[in-house]
Amino acid sequence: MKGTSHAALGMVASTAAAKFILHAPLDEPMVLGGVLLCGIIGGLLPDIDHGSSKLGSKIPVLPHLLKHRGITHTIYFVILVFFLAQLIGLPQYLVWCLTAAVVSHIIGDMLTPMGIAPFAIGPFFNYTFRLPILKVPYLESVFLVVFQFMTYYILII
Numbered sequence: 001m002k003g004t005s006h007a008a009l010g011m012v013a014s015t016a017a018a019k020f021i022l023h024a025p026l027d028e029p030m031v032l033g034g035v036l037l038c039g040i041i042g043g044l045l046p047d048i049d050h051g052s053s054k055l056g057s058k059i060p061v062l063p064h065l066l067k068h069r070g071i072t073h074t075i076y077f078v079i080l081v082f083f084l085a086q087l088i089g090l091p092q093y094l095v096w097c098l099t100a101a102v103v104s105h106i107i108g109d110m111l112t113p114m115g116i117a118p119f120a121i122g123p124f125f126n127y128t129f130r131l132p133i134l135k136v137p138y139l140e141s142v143f144l145v146v147f148q149f150m151t152y153y154i155l156i157i
Helices: 002-022 030-051 061-064 075-087 092-110 137-156
Strands: none
Touching: 002 075, 002 092, 002 137, 030 061, 030 075, 030 137, 075 092
16 A cells, blocks of 8 residues: 555544544544644554665665564564653554554455565464455555545544
């Protein structure tokens, strides 16, 4: 998936988690801004292992150290992000929003032909999960529009 699609999917996941699970007051601008920002950052964060990604290009050493769709696309990375967000003192609702967005990225990449190995530890548990419905190029653009409408819908209901 492209970065824009990951960011949009991250916003859907973050907004849905904030509204339906955490019951965060999304009518407050600071809360909504934090939720959307966590959605964008969490949606893009797993691709920090890719040199041409928005975040990976900001820290150029990481793509050389990490294999693309390696550890950053596993359940272990989700757990790491959750605990690091707690450690830096993010409000609890933002910790969960960020984590939901990271999970959405991993699920989004599972929908591509390349898939992901979410339980991989080195050579162990390397089974790749894939449900390649995004192999048609224009389909991702359709999903992008749908993700944006889903975010707007969640905010207005």
